[in-house]
């Protein structure tokens with residue numbers, strides 16, 4: 001059978017030429033597909049890298065002036081999706097509103113003077129430190145600085161407080 005095919009190819013040069021052309025076309029298409037796949041992979045990796053960089057960039061918002069806040073109060077800052085805690089000594093903390101147990105949004109209870117998670121009951125004090133489990137880690141915080149009395153919070157990156165404490169409150 002093989003011999004018959006070879007014989008027929010030898011007898012029909014047009015068929016051989018078409019076969020060569022198809023082989024080259026397949027090789028060309030294979031190379032094209034490989035290049036396209038490579039380009040696609042590179043562009044996905046580049047966009048991920050760009051997203052990572054923009055995630056860690058500074059995104060600072062102003063959360064008002066220090067004179068707007070009284071000691072021992074917690075104020076929700078909806079624009080930045082965080083809480084601004086003004087501590088007893090007049091220093092400030094910007095706390096994430098995401099529970100460190102399983103990520104529920106956590107409200108501040110003004111009467112109880114603590115954050116109480118509606119999902120599984122974890123509670124946190126004004127500094128975001130755990131009072132009641134199941135959460136074991138303090139609320140994340142955001143870096144803040146006070147410039148000319150204005151409170152500036154970098155919401156571009158939250159900071160984990162793995163030691164459940166040591167709040168980085170900032171005093172004016």
Ligand code: FES
Pocket residue numbers: 099100101102103104117118119120121122133134135
């Ligand atoms: S998500 Fe808050 S206690 Fe579980």
